[in-house]
Amino acid sequence: MADNKEKVEENKQENNSSYISAKESRKITKFNRKVTKKLEADRANAKKDPSLYTTKMKDENNVVEFDNVCTYFFTDVGVVKSVDGINFNIPKCSTVGVVGESGCGKSVTSLSLMQLLQRPSGQTVGGEIRFNLGDGTAYNIVNTPTAKMQEIRGNRISMIFQEPMTSLNPVFKIGMQVNEVLELHNPEMSKEQIKARTLEMLEMVGIANKEGVYEMYPHELSGGMRQRVMIAIALACSPELIIADEPTTALDVTIQAQILDLLAGLKNKINSSIMLITHDLGVVASMADYVVVMYAGRVIEKGTADDIFHHPAHPYTIGLMKSKPVVGKKVDSLYNIEGNVPNPVDMPDYCYFRDRCNMQCERCKAKVGEAGGDYPPEIKISDTHFVSCYRFFEEGEVIGYPKTVNAEELLK
Amino acid sequence: MSEVKDQMPFEGAEKDSENLLVVKNLKKYFPIKSSFFKMTVGNVKAVDGVSFAIKKGTTMGLVGESGCGKSTTGRTILRLQEKTDGEVYFDGQDIFKLSKEELRKLRPRIQIIFQDPYSSLSPRLPVGEIIAEAVREHGIVPKEELDDYVTRVMEACGLQEWHKNRYPHEFSGGQRQRICIARALALNPDFILCDEPVSALDVSIQAQIINLLRELQKEFGLTYLFISHDLSVVEHISDTVGVMYLGNMVEYAETEKIYSNPLHPYTTALFSAIPVPDPDYKMNRIVLQGNIPSPANPPSGCKFHTRCDKCMEICKNKAPEMMEVEPGHFCACHLYDKNVSEENKETKEN
Numbered sequence: 174m175a176d177n178k179e180k181v182e183e184n185k186q187e188n189n190s191s192y193i194s195a196k197e198s199r200k201i202t203k204f205n206r207k208v209t210k211k212l213e214a215d216r217a218n219a220k221k222d223p224s225l226y227t228t229k230m231k232d233e234n235n236v237v238e239f240d241n242v243c244t245y246f247f248t249d250v251g252v253v254k255s256v257d258g259i260n261f262n263i264p265k266c267s268t269v270g271v272v273g274e275s276g277c278g279k280s281v282t283s284l285s286l287m288q289l290l291q292r293p294s295g296q297t298v299g300g301e302i303r304f305n306l307g308d309g310t311a312y313n314i315v316n317t318p319t320a321k322m323q324e325i326r327g328n329r330i331s332m333i334f335q336e337p338m339t340s341l342n343p344v345f346k347i348g349m350q351v352n353e354v355l356e357l358h359n360p361e362m363s364k365e366q367i368k369a370r371t372l373e374m375l376e377m378v379g380i381a382n383k384e385g386v387y388e389m390y391p392h393e394l395s396g397g398m399r400q401r402v403m404i405a406i407a408l409a410c411s412p413e414l415i416i417a418d419e420p421t422t423a424l425d426v427t428i429q430a431q432i433l434d435l436l437a438g439l440k441n442k443i444n445s446s447i448m449l450i451t452h453d454l455g456v457v458a459s460m461a462d463y464v465v466v467m468y469a470g471r472v473i474e475k476g477t478a479d480d481i482f483h484h485p486a487h488p489y490t491i492g493l494m495k496s497k498p499v500v501g502k503k504v505d506s507l508y509n510i511e512g513n514v515p516n517p518v519d520m521p522d523y524c525y526f527r528d529r530c531n532m533q534c535e536r537c538k539a540k541v542g543e544a545g546g547d548y549p550p551e552i553k554i555s556d557t558h559f560v561s562c563y564r565f566f567e568e569g570e571v572i573g574y575p576k577t578v579n580a581e582e583l584l585k
Numbered sequence: 586m587s588e589v590k591d592q593m594p595f596e597g598a599e600k601d602s603e604n605l606l607v608v609k610n611l612k613k614y615f616p617i618k619s620s621f622f623k624m625t626v627g628n629v630k631a632v633d634g635v636s637f638a639i640k641k642g643t644t645m646g647l648v649g650e651s652g653c654g655k656s657t658t659g660r661t662i663l664r665l666q667e668k669t670d671g672e673v674y675f676d677g678q679d680i681f682k683l684s685k686e687e688l689r690k691l692r693p694r695i696q697i698i699f700q701d702p703y704s705s706l707s708p709r710l711p712v713g714e715i716i717a718e719a720v721r722e723h724g725i726v727p728k729e730e731l732d733d734y735v736t737r738v739m740e741a742c743g744l745q746e747w748h749k750n751r752y753p754h755e756f757s758g759g760q761r762q763r764i765c766i767a768r769a770l771a772l773n774p775d776f777i778l779c780d781e782p783v784s785a786l787d788v789s790i791q792a793q794i795i796n797l798l799r800e801l802q803k804e805f806g807l808t809y810l811f812i813s814h815d816l817s818v819v820e821h822i823s824d825t826v827g828v829m830y831l832g833n834m835v836e837y838a839e840t841e842k843i844y845s846n847p848l849h850p851y852t853t854a855l856f857s858a859i860p861v862p863d864p865d866y867k868m869n870r871i872v873l874q875g876n877i878p879s880p881a882n883p884p885s886g887c888k889f890h891t892r893c894d895k896c897m898e899i900c901k902n903k904a905p906e907m908m909e910v911e912p913g914h915f916c917a918c919h920l921y922d923k924n925v926s927e928e929n930k931e932t933k934e935n
Contacts (some may be wrong), residue, residue, distance in 0.1 A: 274787040396651075397874045425650040425814060427873045430858035434872055454786060455860025478864035496792035498821035499843060500859055506799065507792040508823065513757055 193250060205247035208583050209293040211541040219316040220334065226316040232303050236414050236446045237263040237286065241300035241576040242315075244278075244285045249296060251518040255281040257470040258300065258575030260551070268440065270461030270478070272454060272493075276514065278470040279450045283416045286448075287332060288314060288322045299578035304330070305413070326521070328358040331407040335419040337399035341391040347402055348387035351375070354409045360568040377442075379435055397428035401435070408439060415440075416448045421456060433460060454497055458482055458522045463557075466490050469514050469525040471548075471575060476558035486560040488532045524549050536563040598638045599674035605776055605808045606639045606662070611671035613654075613661045617881060629881045631657040633832035634671070636907065639825070641775075644802065644809040646823030646840070648855070650877050653811045654832040661777045662810070663695055664688065675776070693723045696769035700781035702761035706753040712739075712764055713749030720771050735771065741804070742767040743797060759790035763797065770801065776808045783818060795822055816859050820844055828852045831880055831888045834907065838914035847914040850893050887919065895920060919922055 195203070219225040231238055236417070244256040256278040263269045271279050284290050285297050286304075302314040304325065312321065334340040342350060353369040355362060368387075375383040378401040391399055400420065407415055417436065421429040437460060440447055449460055457464055457478070463483040466474040466489070474487040480554070485491045495508035512529040515521055525548070527537055537549075549561045551567035559572065599607040612635075614628035632654045639645045647655050661668050664680050673680045675695065683691065699705040706715060717735045720726060726734045736746050742763045753761055762782060769777050779798070781923045783791040795818065801807060813819050819826060819840075826843045828836040828851065835847040854871040873892045878884055884891050890900040899919050907917045 178750060274789060397876055425796040425877075426816065426858045427650060428859070428876070430870050430872050433860070434870070453860065454788070454862040458862045458864045458866070459860050461864075482826060482864050494862065496789050497862060498792075498795070499855070499862065500817045500820050504821070506796050509792040510789040513759075524698060528756055 198249065201249060201251055204580075205294070208580065209247055209296065211584060212296050212298065213293055216316065216318070220318040220320075226313050226318070228301065228311050228313045229302055229309070230311045232262065233305070233309075235262040235303075236262050236305050237448075238303040239282070239286075239300070240303065242282070242285060242297065242302055243299035243578045243581060244281050244290065244295065244297045245570070245578070246291075246295045247580075248518075248526070252580045253335060253517045254520060254577070255295075255517070256285065256468050257520075258577045259467070259470075259472045260575075261465050261472055261475050263446050263448055264463070265413075266440075266444050266446060267462040268449055268460050269463045269465060270449045270451065270457035271467060272452060272457055272463045273467035274514065276451060276517070277467045279452075279467055280418055282467075283332070283450055285420055286314060286416065287326060287330060288317065288319075298580075298583060300576070303515060307413075323375075324358075327354050327412075328410045329412050330414045330416065331410070331412040332416040332418060333400075333403050333407045333420045335422055337396065337403045337423070338391065340403060341399060343391055345390075346387070347391065347394070348376075348391050350506075351409055353407050354406055358410050370409070371405075373411050377404075377408070377439065378402070378405045379431075383443070395425055397431060398427075400432055404432075404435065404439070408443065408540070411443050412445055414446045414448060416450070418450045420449075422451070422453070429456070436460070454482075454494065466493075469520065470526065471561065472551075473526070473562070474558075474560045476555075476560075480555065480558040484558070484564065486558065487526075487555060487562050488530045488564075489526050491532075522547065524561075532564060534564050536566055548575065563573055593637045595690055599672075599677060599679075601638075602677070603640050603672075604638045605641045605676055607672075607674040608638070608658075608662060609636050609672045609674075611635045611658065611661060611673060612669040613657050613666070614669045627881055630832050630883060631880060632661060633883075635827075635829070635832075635834045637827050637834065637837055639776075639808055639810060642802070642806045643824040644811055646819035646826040647810060647812045647829060648814060648819050648826065649829035651814065652880065653829045654880070655814075655829055656780055658811050659697070659780050659810060659928050660828070663697060663778060664934055665697075693719070693725065693772035693780075694775045695778070696772055696774040696776070697780060698765050698769050698782045701785050702758055702765050702786070705765060706761060708753055711750050711752055712744070712756075715753070715764060716768050716771050717767070719764070723772060725772060736772045738767050741801065742770065743793075757790075757899055758786050759793055762786060762790075762794050766794075766797065766801070770805070773805075776806065776810070779809055779811045779813075781813050782811075784813065786817065791818070798822065816856060819841075828855065831877060833888060833917065834915075835889065835918070836914075836916045837907075838911075838916075842911070842914050844904040846911055846914075848910055848914065849889075849918045850895050850920070850922060851889050854894075888915075 239259055239261050240255055241258050241260060243258055246253040246255055259282065269301050271282065273279050284300055297315045303311040304314055305311050348371055349372060352367050355370055357369045372383050372387060375386055380386050380401055421432050424432060433456065451457055464476065464478050465472055466491050472480065474490050481490065485494055492508060492510040496510060498507060510529055515525055524537060527533065549563045551559050551561050551572040552565045553559050553572055554565050554569040595607060595609055598604050611632055613632040614630050616625040617627045619626045635658055649655050660666055662673050668681055713735055716738060717731055720734065721731060739748065743911060744763055744767060783794050786794060791831060799822065802809065811822055823840050826840050827834050830851050836843060836852045847856055854873045857871045875892050878891060886902045887900040887905050890896045897919060905917045905919045907915050910916045910921045
């Protein structure tokens with residue numbers, strides 16, 4: 174009987190969350206139009222005044238600092254807070270792995286950094302993304318005008334995408350596509366120099382037949398070779414930061430091993446940092462120095478690879494580690510995290526993971542408004558290891574609650 | 586005994602009632618037509634002589650790189666496409682000799698779960714109807730009981746009764762895969778072909794689906810053929826594992842044997858490439874050079890010799906046969922053929 178009641182209630186809840194009346198829908202659309210118009214106007218203003226987008230790094234040893242970044246999507250069903258107050262740094266010459274389930278905001282984080290969000294519906298509404306220019310100043314990418322961004326993109330920050338076939342242009346030769354990046358960012362180079370550099374890049378990424386590949390079209394290459402070309406394009410201008418967005422997900426294990434080896438080797442060669450976005454814990458373990466674990470748009474745990482893999486603190490991280498089958502370890506049944514990620518339009522006020530968590534402490538069970546009822550703060554449990562979980566509230570040092578933006582207030 | 590097995594490892598296996606599915610020397614070629622006169626100018630040898638047997642109530646894993654013919658093998662076994670050569674026995678009867686009507690009777694017993702839960706469910710049917718459609722068509726239960734039956738099946742797969750009137754787009758990836766499993770299970774099958782059922786899912790959802798598949802196997806005594814490129818998942822779920830390379834089965838053994846002692850150089854390389862979630866783990870990778878060759882124009886001799894680090898002279902000319910190296914551990918490689926390795930030693934000395 175009790176079961177039945179629960180079921181009915183659940184049913185109701187489901188119905189409420191997915192149903193929007195015509196009136197509500199109109200209201201949402203109107204609000205979205207207003208907000209995005211205002212945000213676009215702000216962005217246009219920033220063009221005239223460089224002081225709006227030049228800042229200083231907190232720590233000169235970082236390439237990029239994410240400081241309470243909020244990226245929201247103004248959709249027809251409401252505001253989706255894809256990235257909601259995240260903090261982490263990418264130090265120079267290191268690899269930072271960003272892990273999480275699909276839809277947790279990994280890719281949106283990287284797109285915010287590149288300013289490649291689908292505007293006007295997708296907007297970075299708060300916080301700062303500081304990119305180190307190397308001369309003591311930094312750009313706040315959130316407000317940087319497009320013209321300045323174009324100087325950075327591909328030149329100082331470049332990106333390797335998941336699906337090499339869709340990111341290479343099928344109607345241009347490989348050589349031309351690599352040349353294009355170099356031509357754009359190095360107008361002083363002659364055609365011969367550019368070709369020489371392209372061939373050098375193709376050789377660097379392990380393409381034996383570089384002269385042949387230079388004249389080929391993308392469809393003539395295999396998946397692994399295409400990904401190598403993508404890497405060559407990304408590395409052509411020796412960027413300070415390479416964003417690798419699931420670089421090996423579409424590839425086979427044996428090809429994945431080749432590409433990971435290549436990336437690790439190249440990183441040391443050109444002294445750049447890598448932001449490695451993936452959902453494969455195995456890939457992260459073999460590549461990353463620092464690991465950031467994201468869940469439902471927030472960073473729930475970050476630390477060195479050793480911290481995360483040997484002393485995971487957040488119940489979600491622990492669950493994630495346990496749920497992956499590992500070769501050589503026999504278990505009868507895999508650990509599974511019950512339930513699903515909360516609805517992104519209607520996030521709860523308390524810890525996002527509370528409803529799926531099996532390690533709740535007294536503080537977690539409190540109601541909203543009481544101590545512990547809110548979203549847990551970031552807590553420092555060792556010099557390098559930070560976690561957002563109330564289980565460490567007493568022993569660790571509280572760094573701060575995530576600063577988020579209320580969408581309604583954006584209009585004021 | 587062993588001599589006979591050298592040639593045909595699964596000779597007479599279909600007569601053993603323990604084996605639910607026996608595949609013998611299955612071949613599937615896709616013709617390449619020239620644009621002129623529609624002449625066949627060559628064949629893509631997607632599956633080129635694959636043999637194995639699956640015992641009742643067990644799971645066989647089929648692994649390999651993309652393009653090696655895993656899925657084609659699966660589809661040909663179900664007779665979703667016609668074979669080129671070979672035999673497939675399901676519960677003692679040759680699937681390719683059945684008439685249309687007989688095959689239709691057999692269909693409910695063999696089911697399939699597809700890789701992509703987003704494209705394998707009709708967007709225009711509610712979930713209850715997706716599951717009930719085939720049940721009604723095959724008359725598994727009387728009309729009056731259909732509704733209850735669908736509810737029971739859905740509950741077994743972790744779906745709620747009120748999901749029945751919803752459409753697939755309202756569900757997450759993991760739940761859609763549960764619907765696919767429920768659809769297959771509703772027909773009371775003996776055998777389910779799982780074609781990469783968890784590849785499109787997140788790690789935490791993967792675990793849920795794998796556990797569900799295992800629970801259902803225990804409960805209903807199902808037999809699975811589990812196709813996947815994720816070796817750690819295959820190790821977890823399978824009793825026996827077959828490794829495929831370019832249309833051939835290169836190694837076949839029980840899971841423990843193959844994972845603890847991989848024999849074929851390709852299997853060794855494949856296993857060493859699995860990333861381990863431990864930063865201290867020193868990767869002892871054997872990185873295979875080059876790519877998988879085109880199946881339209883495979884290399885002569887052993888198809889793996891172009892990428893093999895233990896390649897011998899004979900490998901380039903003579904294709905190795907599947908042989909039983911240890912009891913129950915089959916491998917197709919000249920390294921383990923006694924006659925060949927001696928000959929090779931001689932050539933090396935020369």
